[in-house]
Amino acid sequence: MDVVVSHIVKRFGPVAANDDVTVRFAPGSIHGILGENGAGKSTLMRVLCGVLSPDGGAITVNGRTSAGLTPEAAGNLGIGMLTQDPLDFPPLSVWENFALGGGPVLPRGQAKARLAAVCRRMGFVLPPDLPASRLTVAERQQLELARLFDRDVRLLILDEPTTGISPAQRGALFAVLRAFVADGERVVALVTHKLAEARELCDTVTVLRQGRVAGSFAAPLDASAILATMFGSEGVCAVDPVPPKPGPAVAGEPLLVVRDAVIADEKIVLEPLSVTIRPGEIVGLAGVSGGGQEAFLRGLAGIAPAVAGSIRVAGRELAGKPLTRYLDAAVHYLPASRLEEGLFPGLTLLDHVRLAFPERRAEARTIFEERCVGRFRLTNMPESRAALLSGGNQQRLLLSLVPDDTKLLLADNPTRGLDAASIAQIWDHFRQRAAAGAAVVFFSEDLDELLEHAGRVLVFFSRRLVADLRSGTYDAGCVGDLMTGRVTAGEIPL
16 A cells, blocks of 8 residues: 655644645555654644545545545545554443444454454454453554454554553564565554654654654664754754663651552552652552552542551651642642643633642743743743643643642653653653652653663552562563563562
């Protein structure tokens, strides 16, 4: 399948998300799309799969040109997309989700037979009667891929496909993608912010910058040249390829002491657990979806209640207390769903500053200039609504609203979907917080990121804390095996 997007233009009001973009996706190849946040990557992919209509340009599939596609037309042409969060119905079984994957709805027997055939071909193991809610992130991806493969997709678009999966699962996914294009007829379009993965997997890379094509590269890929194209020389200087490990914890009394706490989130209840964290520590949480790490983080923030046991921050007992007590104890939480849980989409950036610092409302513009723009390089548009910010700027706004006296900073996927320069800036800030005596506890679905930045890793599996690993005693394989239940902590030499 040969696909060319030619001179694509897509505007959102005065902003041109895609500005005269031309890319060819050649058959038999894996084509990477890279760029910083707001570069136009996701917009281009949504145009390609028919979710968005372009304001200009054309799409050519096997020599036939059209001004734009609908989702149905794209599907009929063999174009399918695996989104970052797989689209499924958790209460329904695997076979039911497979049967509802587009096109005519399949009856039970036919759906199960076709699912089994696809799984045999691709090396997947998906129990047909298991509820989708019990699948891991990697298995949910496999279910989505199975649906697309069954519909004979010829151009497969993937948006950050390795988020939330272990190294072994990532290797299996890469093998599937290489096999997918091996016949020389199919093509993969890979949207990613992970340059290492692009170098490992892609035959060709196109870099977008400020809505335009900034450069194209063929394998073997030159990392320095790609980074310079993505960010310019100034941005490359801000991207530290080998981030420093966090320093040792501050001596003295523990900052956080959890004893036999039972945390009950909306969907799961954790087994009793005990943890001690000292000032200056940067602690990473590892686990597959539903393992318990997200519930633990929300429990430390006071969002998920501790129904038993003790949670003490700086000597103050918080278990069973209202959320305001956690805020009074200088606990601050950065949610993964920035716009849904962290911000008010319809309010301006200046409104957010007034809400975050109510005692200094009269100084809101000064605070915005000093903290948001000066410290975090947020766009200098205080009257803009939060809903119009890119993912990177949403996170910069949230970080700028964290009080300076925060003692326990909790972050759920703080760099998810962000470009390398934004990621480097966020980790610089976290290290500064830790150096000043705060403790940082974060969960990242990106295991590589977790191992790079955490001085200590708490591993969760099946709603239990199964390992507490110190820096230097683990590697990606060790953590991946623990968080997927392949081994127990007692089976790993530490």
